[in-house]
Amino acid sequence: MSLMNTPSSSGRFGDFGGRFVPESLMPACLELEEVFNQAWNDPEFLGEYHRILREYGGRPTPVTRLGRLSSHLGVEVLIKREDLAHTGSHKINNVIGQALLTKRMGKKRMIAETGAGQHGVATATAAALLGLECVVYMGEVDVKRQALNVFRMKLLGADVIPVSSGSRTLKDAINEAMREWVTSVESTHYCIGSVMGPHPYPYMVRQFQRIIGDEAYEQTRVMLDGEVPDYVVACVGGGSNAAGTFAGFIDSRSRLIGVEPEGGAAINNGIPGIVHGMRSNLLQDDVGQVLEAHSISAGLDYPGVGPEHSYLSSIGRAEYVTACDQEVLEALQLVSRLEGIIPALEPAHAMAWLIREAGKKIPAGSTVLVTMSGRGDKDAETVAEILGGGI
């Protein structure tokens, strides 16, 4: 049996996961679980999901061999091009699935949280495509640093609600979306953007994202003459692009590496705790208050992590490492100059680890697949400001 199978009936991956929500939300969680399980076994639903991702979403996305970076590093680098998916990141895979479920449940409205704005843009896009209303909660700090995405969401017809509580980033946007969901749960689906939250979300979102790993497995086997990559690397915020990527390689010999931001490294620096409906590794103080994460990348600025990653870490199947802001900025520039591909700050974490460890932890001559989870346009302003001079 695969290590990334279905969780237990209570939504557990080992000790992690579960359903820590107010009683008011229990019927909605149970309904969603049932509807998702039906849909996931319904050829018609799956046909529609794959058709939209193919005709509209730009799937399958290619795997690209990075020739110049490979020579520079002495390892063979392949990247899975989620930056080429519609809306510019892997987030589209998940939202198409959840928007179809929203319709299947007879609901007319989706709410979402967003950090970098990529999930908000993707949700607004899916809502426009399928004729649903869309409201996106976004921390005030992120509204500022991801202004381009705020504008895109509005163009797509979504309402963007700035959240001014707590750290005013992703964590608080999730709190606010959950509060709003309690109020409107009859008519509204909460479209969570990563492999986090109460059961069935971590499992469901991983299934909607496993298309990344399933495609990449086939593609790399062709490109590597029947072999799988020695290393499979992805950045980890909530962990959806990593979970989706790992799902395709979990039963292979590939070493799975998740890269956390140094200032938001829940697996590396957190301990098990409960927030946002799940038990998982969590950055917290010595009495259990949740700490704020600090990352240059809005999409990784999160003190928790999806429960399946805590599980994969606990059994040693995946390894979690960190990258700091400075090396991320350098990686972003190096990949841009050598390959003509501007990564988003999030996958630049995965590239940063690769660049740092090539020829060290990663033996020379290894093959490495990195998931390029999104493109860098949204971060141009942030990066320009840090590098000096602005745009």
Added chain:
Amino acid sequence: MPNLSLEASLTQSRDSGKKLLVPYVTGGLGDWVEIVHAVIDAGADAVEVGIPFSDPIMDGPTIQEASQRAIEGGATPTGILSEIKKADFGVPIAVMTYYNIVYHAGHQRFASTLSDCGISGSIIPDLQLDEAREWIAQADSSGIDNVLLAAPSTPTQRIKALVDATRGFIYGVGLMGVTGERASLSSSSTEVARVLKAHTTKPVLIGVGVSNPSQAEEVVRIADGAIVGSALVRRMLEGQGPSGAYAFISELRKAIDSLKP
């Protein structure tokens, strides 16, 4: 130190023909200990003391702000609990917090600390029944009544399980939403109260959205009692102090006592 359990104490008062009034006070916020004394003097049957958590997803803006201020002011779970112990309030005290605070301390340690501080109950809104069994067992063995919540969205089958597993009382959530004052009582409040009363002889208290004396009176026509949180905490945030709290709770007391069975 109260020697009756939360449930025994509330049941006894209810059975004597009294309607129950349970105010919520954010622990660690300003002169909260004096506020608790004041609401007891004004006739509270029990008091819910909040142990603030950084991410209170069941709370609206008022209690969010109170929690944040308290945490920034240095409030800690053990600090609040030891103040409760020291104050020895004389009516049952239930702590209201979020599950990570309990989980972080450890079930056994948290339960024995509560018991050591003379606390009678726990209310953990993000710990619904399916995840609560272990904590309930631990709380039971330490003499702590863990109160479960029931919502307007809860189906009948589950109501039965909730009223069976709850201790102390059953907390009926008055509306689909988070804590906070509302201009009028939601019709779901009386509906939830009616459903719960039909399924249990344990005390039925309604909270969330009960904001003033007339709303409290309206809800206790069916429920055994009312829980009032944000309306009191707002007064704390405004600096109305113990005298303001006393005046407000006295009005609530008068309103619900005016209802004769």
